[in-house]
Amino acid sequence: MNEKELEVLRIVEENARVDFNTLAKMVDLKEDEVKSILKKLEQNKVILNYSAVIDWSKVDISEPVTAMIDVKVAPKRGVGFDEVAERIYRFPEVKALYLMSGAYDLQVVIEGKTMHEIARFVSEKLSSIDSVLSTTTHFQLKKYKHDGVVFEEGEEDRRIVVTP
Template identity: 45%
Template sequence: MNDLMREKILRNLESNSRIDLHDLSVMLGVEEAMVANEVAQMEKEHIICGYTTLINWDNTSKEIVTALIEVKVTPQRGIGFDSIADRISKFPEVTSCYLMSGGFDFAVFIEGKSMKEVARFVFDKLSTLDYILSTATHFVLKKYKDHGVDLYEEKKDERMLVSA
């Protein structure tokens, strides 16, 4: 299968991971077995890394605190950035970890039940690692868009018009 067809499969799965392979094959005009084999191959090659559900926790009764932590490190000889990222990523609180350019080395996203829990993670777990120079924690106050999906619905003004 060519790269263009692979990209079309990936784009469709990215926007709707629950799409039925039969429906996808009809949309793309190819046989279902061909799509199924290609998806399996891309999973094997670690191009498709998983299937997730995007949840807007603000619309539930569960309180979730999300934070972005800027992390500066001192890479040690023989360890490098990949090893440090692997260590940080193993914490269950960490939802994403990225090597960055600019003023800090890593952007680490975490989730917790409260701001105190997030602070405790930074204080007790992250900052105690030998190679961590400094951290700066930024709490997400409101999500408007996540993974390409608009989460914010503009509230309609339901006030009655008063005329004189």
């Protein structure tokens, strides 16, 4: 991968909505060259998706419940963690899945409408997989920063400082 392709990747990762003309000027290439680079990166599955970061707390619907589930797994000979990971990431509730170091092997990020829905997922779907030995579920209470985007910048404290 050449330096211009890396430069395009970095810019698109920061702002996927940048138009071709602006992007071309930023990397000092022609618009057609930038389109060609992006097409190549998409075809080679370097760019997998373009997404938006949304603050659901500001939308007039009930905010989804997000949970991070740490999973201890008995790896299988010859396939390690890959086979059980594939079974887990196929569930539509699963938004992300990571192989981790430390006390747990996998971290599963899921979304549901309620905490009860997530509890059902853990007890009925995740825990029933043969290789899963144990789970620990953590519920997300508030989002401060996600994908480099800060939610609700803190307002300046305007209270008068009182000292003895």
